[in-house]
Amino acid sequence: MKEPDRKLLEVLVCPQTRSPLRYDRERQELISDSARLAYPVRDGVPIMLIDEARELGAEE
């Protein structure tokens, strides 16, 4: 599995709320708690598009 670049992860913020993101290595997602969105990371490439993000469930 290809990991996203560490330095890149440091500068990414949520495109909707501009708040910091959590990297969920297991699920390969970047999570924006403030927007309640999870951005997919595919083959090490963060997809920072709101249209492609998954809405977080109530428990997450």
Added chain:
Amino acid sequence: MRKRRAARTFHDAAFLHHRAAADLADRLEAIPRPFKRALAIGGSGVFLTELALRPGLKARIESVVNADLHTGDVLIDLDRLPFQDGSFDLIVSPLLLHWVNDLPGVLIQLRRALKPDGLLLASLFGGQTLHELRTSLIEAEAELTGGAGLRVAPFAHLQDVAHLLQRAGFALPAADRDLITVRYAEPMRLLADLRSMGETAAFAQRSSRGLSRRVLARTSDIYRERFSDTDGRVRATFEVLTATGWSPHESQQQPLKPGSAEARLADALGVREHKTGDKAGA
């Protein structure tokens, strides 16, 4: 979406994008300073390709993040950049910004993504681009349908770009332009080229009806009549605007404060100074 679909055939007809990337690299070579962290946006990675050919320049740039709409290290939406303020000391963007709906807004976002004293170098198609095609289209439509629809995306003009850079908070803003003439065997080849570059949507915004075959055929005729060279080939103009701006920093040249002049302008010009309210020449 149209842009994304075009990615597959991009490299076949990407000469303008390669040329734009080479031009931006030339400009960077003339700026003798190291860059720690660069962001390249647009052009499907052409800037990285260009950088690979220039080891001297490449050595001065520690790392490059390649961001684009459909391929790269990170996929982004230009209207909502996902970068923390002050993340980069260089942003390079060959031929992309003519796509954005809100150029002033995008420029502000790019300036914020720069560290103080960071550099933006971006090229985009300007208002003279494909004027031959647009004239032919409008005339063909007017002839055949009795009215010309507005199909042409509003392109920025040179003076707009410098002004927008300044309004977006860039220091030492500058814009210049380059007119490139490309010659085609016939107008339809130009359209095919635009399609493979993914640029048709940016040049000719389709109404829901689209263009009929009749209008296209007439456009092609008018184009040939009006914009051919003696050897029968047709000309297509591309205007490339290049925008340069720096994120403000105290080390840069600063304008003087109003009233800080030590000599009177009137003395320098050898004329009589008029009080406010006097009419010049009265």
